[in-house]
Amino acid sequence: xxxxxxxxxxxxxxxxxxxxxxxxxxxxxxxxxxxxxxxxxxxxxxxxxxxxxxxxxxxxxxxxxxxxxxxxxxxxxxx
Amino acid sequence: xxxxxxxxxxxxxxxxxxxxxxxxxxxxxxxxxxxxxxxxxxxxxxxxxxxxxxxxxxxxxxxxxxxxxxxxxxxxxxxxxxxxxxxxxxxxxxxxxxxxxxxxxxxxxxxxxxxxxxxxxxxxxxxxxxxxxxxxxxxxxxxxxxxx
Numbered sequence: 001x002x003x004x005x006x007x008x009x010x011x012x013x014x015x016x017x018x019x020x021x022x023x024x025x026x027x028x029x030x031x032x033x034x035x036x037x038x039x040x041x042x043x044x045x046x047x048x049x050x051x052x053x054x055x056x057x058x059x060x061x062x063x064x065x066x067x068x069x070x071x072x073x074x075x076x077x078x079x
Numbered sequence: 080x081x082x083x084x085x086x087x088x089x090x091x092x093x094x095x096x097x098x099x100x101x102x103x104x105x106x107x108x109x110x111x112x113x114x115x116x117x118x119x120x121x122x123x124x125x126x127x128x129x130x131x132x133x134x135x136x137x138x139x140x141x142x143x144x145x146x147x148x149x150x151x152x153x154x155x156x157x158x159x160x161x162x163x164x165x166x167x168x169x170x171x172x173x174x175x176x177x178x179x180x181x182x183x184x185x186x187x188x189x190x191x192x193x194x195x196x197x198x199x200x201x202x203x204x205x206x207x208x209x210x211x212x213x214x215x216x217x218x219x220x221x222x223x224x225x226x227x
Contacts, residue, residue, distance in 0.1 A: 010141055011211035012223045052209075055144040071141055071209075077224040078138070078169060078210030079121045079181045079201065 003066055005033075011074040013049050017041045031061040033070065049074045084157075086150040089167045090142065094178035095120075103166060107186060113163050115190035117197035121181030123174050131216030135175045136224060141209040142171075152203045160196040162187045167200065169210060180212075 003026045014020045024040070027033040030051055038044055051058040052071040064070070091099075100120070107113055126133045149167060156165065166184040174180045183200050187193040205226050212224030 008141065010139060010209065011213070052141070052144060055141075055147055071144065073141065073209050074211060074223070075225065076206065076209055077212045077226045078140070078208045079205040079226065 005064060005068060005070055007070045007072065009072045011077075013044070013047055013072045013074050016043045016047050026066065027064060029061050029063050030058045033064060037072075044072075047074065084150075084154065086146050088146065089149050089169050090140065090145075090171045091168050092170075093172050094170055094174045094180065095168055095182045097179070099168075100179075100182055100184075103182075103184060107164070110163060110186070112188060113186045114188045115193045116184065116186045117190070117193040119181070119183040119197055119201045120179050121201075122179055123176045125176040126214070128214070128216060128222055130220045130222055131218030133176060133214045134217050135173050135215040136180065137173050137213040137215055137221075138169070138171050138180065139211050139213070140169075140171060145208045145210060148207055148209070149204070152200065152207065156185075156196050156200055156203075159199075160185075160187065160192040162192060162196055165196070165200070167204065169204070169208070173215070 004023050005026050007022050007024065009017060009020055024036065027036055030053065050073045052073055053062060053064060053068050123136050153165060163186045168182040170180040183197055185193045185197040185200065214222050214224050
């Protein structure tokens, strides 16, 4: 059975894909998710961004737990 | 007993007023173990970009993650330096050039802890908090702020 994941997009990423939130089919891990996103939004190939799973930055490839909150985060520029 | 700290909201809608800063300083006069305060104020600069001149910055954040991260940074800085207190405020929404967007305030018995902690806090806030500045230009255009 397929479940879905909720993705939030911020800053330049949200602007480029034209969406602040989206729901897609669940991917097993963060590398698979990135592949799916780049196919769905080719514009992301030219934008620098990081992934967060449940509000923690992803380093390397990580499992995506079911019901996880994913976020697409361009480089931070607060202050 | 050790005081238990919980995540606080650091976000302020719009610019941080100089009155808020004055009031915050005044609020510490009753805490007489403090011997030194250190304050950093971030102000929106009218940068000249190839696309136009900056007239304001519109800040957005992944608020839930930013507050978790700010709490983690706060705890780490409290563990590293002998501070009496620490306050962090960051703007969301539009802040015009010349207005304040970041207020970091540390206090300790002696100056060095307050100064070093304040400096480290500002660096970590800029590097680790999921906050984004959209620089609004006088040409009806915008560019995304890049931290250096």
